[in-house]
Amino acid sequence: MSRELSELFDRNRQWAASTEARSPGFFTGLLSQQSPRYMWLGCADSRVPANELVDLLPGELFVHRNVANLLVHSDLNALSVIQYAVDVLGVQHIIVVGHSKCGGVRAALDNHRSGLVDNWLRHVQDVRDTHEAFLSGLPDELRIDALVELNVLEQSRNVCRTTIVRDAWQRGQSVAVHGWVYGLHDGLLRDMAITASAHEEVADAYDVALASLRQRWRQAVRQRASRTTSTEASGSTSPISSTVSSRAPSSL
Ligand code: CO
Secondary structure (H helix, E strand, C coil): CCHHHHHHHHHHHHHHHHHHHHCCCHHHHHHCCCCCCEEEEEECCCCCCHHHHCCCCCCCEEEEEECCCCCCCCCHHHHHHHHHHHHHHCCCEEEEEEECCCHHHHHHHHCCCCCCHHHHHHHHHHHHHHCHHHHCCCCHHHHHHHHHHHHHHHHHHHHHCCHHHHHHHHCCCCCEEEEEEECCCCCCEEECCCCECCHHHHHHHHHHHHHHHHHHHHHHHHHHHHHHHHHHHHCCCCHHHHHHHCCCCCCC
16 A cells, blocks of 8 residues: 555544543444434535534534535535434434635636536536526626525525425425535634525525625625725735635624
């Protein structure tokens, strides 16, 4: 085995030993069953490790990840994970998690060709095209994170529209769908406030979240414009102010 890989086994042994030392019987306790309360549908990006950033242990989070955190209605892989999570494990929450500066979203936005994955990212381009009028009103550097958020809204609604979630709601099972965005720049999660826990709530949750998203980004554009104007007026060319002005709004 290469040194690189044997290092992973070394690290694994250390991790298992320290976990067991901290909590004796930890692994044997998980043998018989898992009963996670949460399901995470996130991006495959290596900078967004699901368990770690919500500080949950093995057994506490049921995870599915793919490029750009999509729920495509013909994707048997993702649907099977959701079905098992809802019908067998009885998770209470399904959380769609996008992240800022997502490479998949950026490629989709820019029509960047990477190969087979372009077909997968076509779904993100559909989201882009649906919201084209809004996105075209944003400056280039803000557009990617706005599309990340729009994609979270769309994928959250897609989860709500699966037969699995609809059937669960119909039989009175308690399961809520949420949409969050993780900030690569500060390690924090933001709630996109598209939570739905019944079929009747989905349309309103989507509309309200979308209106709030648009308002936030338009406000960010205005703040950015006024900062640029005041910077120009003071004659400052500080890279710090230009860095701050190109950031997503702090209220996100
Ligand atoms: Co990503």
